[in-house]
Amino acid sequence: MHLAESSWTDIRDADADLAVLPVGSTEQHGPHAPLGVDFMTAEAIAEEGAKRYSEEAPNEAVVAPTIPVGIAEEHRDFEGTLWVSEDTFRSYVRETIESLAHHGLDRVVVVNGHGGNVDALRELCGRVTRDETAYAVPFTWFDAVATEEMGHGGPAETSFMRYLRPELVHEDRTEAAAEDGADSWGEWLHGTNLTYDSAEFTDSGAVGDPRNGDAELGEELFEESADALADLLDAVETRARPN
Numbered sequence: 755m756h757l758a759e760s761s762w763t764d765i766r767d768a769d770a771d772l773a774v775l776p777v778g779s780t781e782q783h784g785p786h787a788p789l790g791v792d793f794m795t796a797e798a799i800a801e802e803g804a805k806r807y808s809e810e811a812p813n814e815a816v817v818a819p820t821i822p823v824g825i826a827e828e829h830r831d832f833e834g835t836l837w838v839s840e841d842t843f844r845s846y847v848r849e850t851i852e853s854l855a856h857h858g859l860d861r862v863v864v865v866n867g868h869g870g871n872v873d874a875l876r877e878l879c880g881r882v883t884r885d886e887t888a889y890a891v892p893f894t895w896f897d898a899v900a901t902e903e904m905g906h907g908g909p910a911e912t913s914f915m916r917y918l919r920p921e922l923v924h925e926d927r928t929e930a931a932a933e934d935g936a937d938s939w940g941e942w943l944h945g946t947n948l949t950y951d952s953a954e955f956t957d958s959g960a961v962g963d964p965r966n967g968d969a970e971l972g973e974e975l976f977e978e979s980a981d982a983l984a985d986l987l988d989a990v991e992t993r994a995r996p997n
């Protein structure tokens with residue numbers, strides 16, 4: 755069930771304690787893909803994973819509203835990219851989890867679609883868990899599935915969007931995205947990334963060749979991610995509290 759589409763009495767009567775919280779980013783994904791890729795993928799996986807889990811479980815998982823802006827200053831040179839500071843993001847997501855927990859939704863899986871959010875999510879989920887406010891873990895879909903090099907606006911994400919929202923993918927711009935893009939993320943020397951902003955190493959904003967992959971690959975990524983999330987929800991629901 756969706757929290758935002760339910761009434762407060764529905765939430766009260768549902769007697770649920772498990773919530774999924776989709777988190778993404780609004781940031782450039784090359785000239786061919788929409789700025790909302792990271793929160794659209796996270797939201798779709800959160801909804802489907804919760805649905806699959808709820809079919810088998812005694813109580814439904816509640817899908818919380820999506821948080822669409824994350825840690826993405828690295829894409830600031832590309833128009834439309836939005837970001838908040840790491841501190842703001844950590845506080846915002848943590849306090850959102852605390853409000854879920856206030857209503858008894860105190861087992862939370864944060865479903866993430868953006869690499870830049872990973873470290874902060876791990877930290878804030880650890881904080882609320884150690885504080886005994888909630889048991890929370892972050893799930894980043896592309897860490898859960900067998901993707902080739904993840905890239906950025908590359909084959910995996912572009913294929914996912916070809917499956918999820920094909921009308922938002924501009925196939926006629928993928929060649930330019932690849933030609934003015936990069937093969938890998940950053941410029942590395944002795945294990946050190948010399949760059950901070952993506953514009954330093956990709957002119958189109960893309961990393962990886964979006965001409966590779968298709969809607970079928972996108973569907974596979976979606977299916978695998980949703981199954982992995984349903985499985986994780988079961989583990990989070992049944993796991994004894996760490997404290």
Ligand SMILES: [Zn+2]
Nearest residue numbers: 791792907911
């Ligand atoms: Zn992305």
